[in-house]
Every structure is written in structure tokens, then in C-alpha cells.
Amino acid sequence: xTVLDQVRLDTPGEMVRDTCExxxxxxxRAVAPQVRAALASTGWALLGGGVLVALWALIASRSPDLPTxxxxxxxxxTLVSSPFYDNGPNDKGVGLQLLTSLQRVFSxxxxxxxxxxxxxxxxxxxxxxxxxxxxxxxxxxxxxxxAWFPIGxxxxxxxxxxxxFVIFITALWPTVINTAAGAAAVPRDHRNVAxxxxxxxxxxxxxxxxxxxxxxxxTGLRLSMGVAWMVIxxxxxxxxxxxxxxxxxDAYNAANLADVIAAIALIGTVGVAxxxxxxxxxxxxxxxxxxx
Amino acid sequence: MRLTLQGVVKRFPAxxxxxxxxxxxxxxxTVEQGEFVSLIGHSGCxxxxxxxxxxxxxxxxxxxxxxxxxxxxxxxxDRAMVFQNYSLLPRLSLFGNVREAxxxxxxxxxxxVTDEIAERYLTAVGLWEHKDKRPGQVSGGMQQRTAVARxxxxxxxxxxxxxxxxxxxxxxxxRLQDQLVELWQSESTTETVLMVTHGIDEAIALADRVIVxxxxxxxxxxxxxxxxxxRPRDRxxxxxxxxxxxxxxxxxxxxxDEGRAAA
Numbered sequence: 001x002t003v004l005d006q007v008r009l010d011t012p013g014e015m016v017r018d019t020c021e022x023x024x025x026x027x028x029r030a031v032a033p034q035v036r037a038a039l040a041s042t043g044w045a046l047l048g049g050g051v052l053v054a055l056w057a058l059i060a061s062r063s064p065d066l067p068t069x070x071x072x073x074x075x076x077x078t079l080v081s082s083p084f085y086d087n088g089p090n091d092k093g094v095g096l097q098l099l100t101s102l103q104r105v106f107s108x109x110x111x112x113x114x115x116x117x118x119x120x121x122x123x124x125x126x127x128x129x130x131x132x133x134x135x136x137x138x139x140x141x142x143x144x145x146x147a148w149f150p151i152g153x154x155x156x157x158x159x160x161x162x163x164x165f166v167i168f169i170t171a172l173w174p175t176v177i178n179t180a181a182g183a184a185a186v187p188r189d190h191r192n193v194a195x196x197x198x199x200x201x202x203x204x205x206x207x208x209x210x211x212x213x214x215x216x217x218x219t220g221l222r223l224s225m226g227v228a229w230m231v232i233x234x235x236x237x238x239x240x241x242x243x244x245x246x247x248x249x250d251a252y253n254a255a256n257l258a259d260v261i262a263a264i265a266l267i268g269t270v271g272v273a274x275x276x277x278x279x280x281x282x283x284x285x286x287x288x289x290x291x292x
Numbered sequence: 293m294r295l296t297l298q299g300v301v302k303r304f305p306a307x308x309x310x311x312x313x314x315x316x317x318x319x320x321x322t323v324e325q326g327e328f329v330s331l332i333g334h335s336g337c338x339x340x341x342x343x344x345x346x347x348x349x350x351x352x353x354x355x356x357x358x359x360x361x362x363x364x365x366x367x368x369x370d371r372a373m374v375f376q377n378y379s380l381l382p383r384l385s386l387f388g389n390v391r392e393a394x395x396x397x398x399x400x401x402x403x404x405v406t407d408e409i410a411e412r413y414l415t416a417v418g419l420w421e422h423k424d425k426r427p428g429q430v431s432g433g434m435q436q437r438t439a440v441a442r443x444x445x446x447x448x449x450x451x452x453x454x455x456x457x458x459x460x461x462x463x464x465x466x467r468l469q470d471q472l473v474e475l476w477q478s479e480s481t482t483e484t485v486l487m488v489t490h491g492i493d494e495a496i497a498l499a500d501r502v503i504v505x506x507x508x509x510x511x512x513x514x515x516x517x518x519x520x521x522x523r524p525r526d527r528x529x530x531x532x533x534x535x536x537x538x539x540x541x542x543x544x545x546x547x548x549d550e551g552r553a554a555a
Contacts, residue, residue: 189379195366195448196347196373197393207392211383288383 017106047049067258075258076265094247094263101236101243104160105228108167112224116172117217120179125209130180137176145170145231149238159239163232170231171224178223183209218285223277229271293370293449295323295484297347299355299428302341315341316352317512320501323450328428328476328485330495332543333505334550338512339488340376342505343454346486347373359450369397372448374456378435380427386438387423388443390414397446417471435466435470444475444482451476453487457494466527469498477523492543496536497527504546 016055019121053069060068069076123133149171150230152162186208195206236245301318315338317436323329331339344350346357348367359371371444372393379440380389391410395470398406414420423516427435443451456472476485487494495502496519500540506514 118494189375189377190381192349192373192375193381195349196371197396197442198367198369199392199396199398203392203396207381207388209386213383 006164013061014111025215043272062130065257067261071258072261072265075256076262079259079262089168089241090241090250094266097242097244097247098266101232101245102270104164104236104243105225105232107169108164109171109221109225111164112167112171112175114222115168116175116220116224117179120217120220121183121205121209123176124183124185125215130184133176133180137173141177145237146234149235159241160243163235163239163243166235167228167232171221171228174227175217175220178216178220179213182213182220185216186212200202213281217283218278218282222275222282225274225278226271229267229274233267293360293484294325295321295450295486296358297321297346297355298358300342300352300357301354302338302345302350302352303538307408313427315323315508315512316345319355319512320338321513323484323486326483327501328388328499330492330499330502331486331488331503331505332492332495332547333514333546334507337505337507337550339505340454342512343373343452343486343488346450347371347452352521354544362541369446370449371452372443372446372450373454374436374439375441377457378427378432378439378459380435380438380442382427385424385442386411386419386430386434387411387414389427389438392441393442394445399527409447410441410444413475414438414443415442416447416475418435418508429481431464433460433468436460437468438473440468440475444479447481449481450484450486453485453489455490458490459475465494469494473498474526492540492547493531496521496539497530504543506550510536514550515542517542 013194021108056066056072057069060066079094083093083098085091085093086096119133122129123137124130152165153159156162156165190208190212193199194208199208214253232243233245233248236243237249240246240249244263248263250258251257253265297319300316300319301314303312303314306312306330316335319342331342333339341350345352347366348357348364348371351365359368368462377433380386381392384392387410390413391406394409395403395406411420411423414423417440419437421439422430429439430438436459440456448493451459453483454474457468476482487495499519500520502517504514504517505512519537521530521533
């Protein structure tokens with residue numbers, strides 16, 4: 001019996017099992033499957049989190065420098081209880097630090113979108129622009145964005161602005177590359193329509209190129225945002241003064257590892273929120289695509 | 293407007309293991325002003341390529357295509373096309389699809405005039421009440437009617453149809469065929485029609501002449517048949533006429549021979 005045959009034989013059996021199982025038990029629980037699925041995924045998530053905390057507790061019990069989960073939790077509660085206090089430049093609430101970081105990320109991200117989307121459309125639509133830009137993009141893309149920090153520092157003469165510049169560079173490449181890929185994938189049919197009906201440049205851009213590239217653009221922006229949020233912590237450790245990255249570094253210097261761990265949890269939460277927001281946007285664009 | 297093809301040759305280079313092919317082999321053809329001509333043949337005989345060459349989407353390797361006295365060098369406002377798979381722009385409404393084509397055809401025209409033209413043709417194909425829907429929200433037949441409206445809305449002298457009804461069910465197809473002939477006969481600008489088709493009945497019912505195309509290595513144009521049936525043609529009665537049956541028989545045997553040669 002070949003592998004293919006086995007697959008064919010196995011699949012229907014599984015399907016039968018899946019669909020038949022709820023019926024013999026309690027047919028009246030019609031809403032229950034959804035609730036049960038939600039409960040199940042929550043349960044598994046709690047299990048995963050529990051394993052992590054258990055490992056952490058185990059390691060902390062052997063290493064006196066590492067805070068225990070309880071200490072981390074206490075630090076997080078303290079941080080979250082008054083997030084927006086401001087006792088001068090060296091003592092600010094974690095909420096203010098997060099907002100500062102978010103503001104930098106969005107500034108750099110907006111700049112990258114403003115430059116990256118048009119550039120990507122051009123590269124995707126024109127073979128010559130692709131040939132010219134592709135080697136440059138491929139060369140610069142693998143460089144850690146932090147390597148640009150000294151340049152930003154010298155040119156802009158200001159550490160926070162240099163941080164925004166680093167975020168701009170971070171967010172630029174995924175935006176450009178994904179936009180270009182989307183713009184290069186205009187279906188031949190649509191190009192032929194534009195040619196036969198002699199669309200001008202503007203009409204081609206508005207009605208053919210941009211609509212076709214839009215889902216890829218959103219994907220690029222989402223990837224950019226994810227990386228930007230990772231890089232901001234690192235770049236603020238370099239730039240200092242303010243931001244969540246500075247907060248982490250400052251807590252380390254004050255030998256307050258519990259705050260570092262609490263900050264990691266907060267950074268992760270904000271990152272998830274950002275990603276969900278972009279996923280929603282992407283889904284809306286895709287839904288529109290399906291409806292269209 | 294008269295359409296002339298003189299010694300048109302089109303080769304496709306070797307691609308993915310396929311040997312190079314000469315799909316159009318020295319095609320000479322004249323379509324007179326006001327004529328409706330069907331192109332019929334098996335897959336791979338180059339009938340769609342011929343249409344693309346006339347549309348200006350592909351350049352011939354030899355020979356030339358002329359509309360009136362001008363040589364075709366690319367797409368032009370004197371020709372419009374209805375594509376095989378509708379090819380509407382998915383993010384524009386049906387109205388938007390027609391209007392953008394009409395606007396591109398005459399960019400200097402006032403917006404209100406363009407809108408009026410789009411409205412007229414969308415109404416003519418019976419889709420005015422669905423004008424704000426996206427192509428994905430309507431049936432294939434409605435999409436193709438929009439594509440027909442779009443083609444007429446640019447006011448072309450020559451209309452090119454690439455298997456326009458191939459993907460539709462029989463009922464929708466015959467209704468759309470009637471609508472097409474009606475539009476063609478009522479429009480003063482759109483005189484000449486060149487239609488690629490797979491369907492023998494469709495070819496005869498609509499056309500003044502049917503051109504049978506053959507697969508390589510034989511000649512591209514195997515035979516040209518006149519369809520001497522008066523218009524307007526009633527699709528039910530026309531089938532019983534001796535002329536219809538004569539052309540039908542001839543087409544059937546020609547295509548069968550071609551099929552054998554290809555196999």
C-alpha cells in the first residue's frame with residue numbers, strides 16, 4: 001500500500017470521528033462546542049504559562065540573583081498601580097516610558113510607510129527600478145538597524161531623534177519589499193485591461209496597481225511594526241534618557257531585576273496588542289478583497 | 293472601419309520544454325466595415341493570439357494589421373475587447389468599471405458626460421440597479437455583461453470578443469448573445485466585430501462569416517464560410533433553416549478533420 005492510499009483511507013475515518021462524536025452524547029448542547037473550544041484553548045494557554053513559571057521558579061530557587069515569580073509579580077503590580085507618575089527625568093512611571101517608546105515607534109514607522117510604500121510601488125511596477133533598487137535593498141536589509149544609530153546621532157545631533165531614525169530604517173525594508181512584491185504581482189488580465197482601455201498613469205495607479213498591492217502593503221506594515229517594537233527597546237538602551245528600553249537598562253543598573261522582568265511582560269503585552277490591531281486591519285483588507 | 297491583416301506571423305519561443313511554435317502562419321484576412329466575423333478552431337490554433345495581435349497587445353513577428361488606413365502598433369481607442377474571463381477590476385463597482393474605461397477613452401470629456409455614457413451602457417445590459425456592486429458580488433453572467441458594457445462605452449469602431457460567453461451557462465449565454473447583437477446593431481460607432489469562439493452554434497448564429505482556423509503545421513486559416521442568413525435572426529427558427537444546417541455540417545466536418553490532424 002502506498003503512502004497516498006493510506007492518507008486516503010485515514011482521512012475519512014478521522015472526519016467521521018470528528019463529526020459524529022458530539023451527537024451520541026448530548027444533542028441539546030448546541031452552543032457548547034464554541035464555549036468548550038474557548039475553554040480548551042484557555043486551558044492549554046494556562047498550562048503553557050504554568051510550565052514557564054514553574055521553570056522560572058526552579059531556576060530562581062537555585063540562583064539567588066534571579067527574582068522569584070512572586071517578586072516579579074509584585075514588581076509588575078507596583079509598576080502598573082501608578083504608571084503615569086513623573087518625578088523628574090530620572091524617575092517616571094512605566095506607562096509614560098511605554099508611551100514615549102510608542103510615540104517614537106509610530107513616528108519612525110509613519111516615516112517608513114511614507115517613503116517605503118511609494119518606493120515599493122515604483123520598484124514593483126518598473127523593471128528598471130527593480131534592477132536598480134534590489135541590490136541596494138538586499139545589501140542593507142540584513143544589517144542590524146542599530147548600526148545606523150551612530151549615523152543618526154551624528155547627522156541629527158539628538159539621541160531621541162536618532163532613535164526615531166533607527167526605527168525608520170527598521171520599518172523601511174519590510175515595507176518596501178512587501179509593497180514591491182505586491183505591486184509586481186498585478187495579474188496579467190488586469191494589465192491587459194489597462195492597456196486595451198488605455199488607462200493613464202494615474203488611473204493605472206489608482207485602479208490597478210494600488211488595489212492589487214494593498215494586502216501586501218498591509219502585511220509589510222505589520223511586519224515592520226513587529227520588528228520596530230523589538231528594536232525600540234535596544235535602541236533606547238543606547239540612546240538613554242527615556243523610553244521603555246531606557247527603563248529596562250536603568251532597572252538593570254539599579255540591580256532591580258524584578259522591574260526588568262515586569263517590563264518584559266509589559267513590552268510583550270503591548271507588542272501583542274499592536275500585532276492584533278494590524279491583523280484586524282489586514283483581515284478587513286482581505287475581506288474587502290473577497291467581497292470584491 | 294475595415295480591418296486588414298496582411299501576412300501576419302506570430303511565433304512563440306521555446307518555453308518550459310515546449311518546442312518553439314509558429315501559431316500564426318502568414319494570415320491574410322479582411323473584415324469589412326459592419327461585418328460580424330467569428331473565429332473558430334481547436335485549442336492552440338492561435339485564434340486568441342490573432343485577437344491579441346489585432347488588439348495591439350502582442351506585436352506580430354512579420355506582416356501587419358491595419359484598421360482603416362492606419363497600421364496597428366499598440367492598443368488604440370478604435371478597438372475595445374471583451375476578455376474571456378471578464379477581467380473586471382475587482383475593487384471598482386460595476387459602474388466604476390464602465391466609467392473608468394469611458395473616462396480613459398476620452399480624458400478631456402466632462403465628468404457628467406462620461407457618467408451618462410456609463411449609465412447608458414450599463415442600463416442597456418440591464419445592470420443599472422446593480423451598478424454599485426463589486427464584480428465579486430454578482431454572477432459570472434452579470435460580470436460579462438458589465439464587460440460588454442465597458443467595451444461599448446469606449447465607443448470603439450472595432451469590437452474584439454475573446455470567447456466572451458465560454459464560461460456561462462446555456463441560458464445566460466443565449467440571452468447575452470441577443471443583447472450583444474442588439475447593441476451592435478443599434479450602435480452607430482461600433483460596426484465591426486471579431487469574435488473568437490469554441491461554439492459552432494454561437495459562431496453561426498451571430499456571424500456573417502465564420503473563419504475556421506487550424507493547428508500547426510497546416511495553414512492558419514483553413515476555410516472561410518459565409519453565413520447567408522437574414523437578420524434579425526430568431527435563435528429558435530434559425531436552426532431549422534437549410535443554410536444554417538449547411539454551415540453547421542461543414543463546420544462540424546472541418547473541425548473533426550482538424551481534431552484528427554491535431555491528435
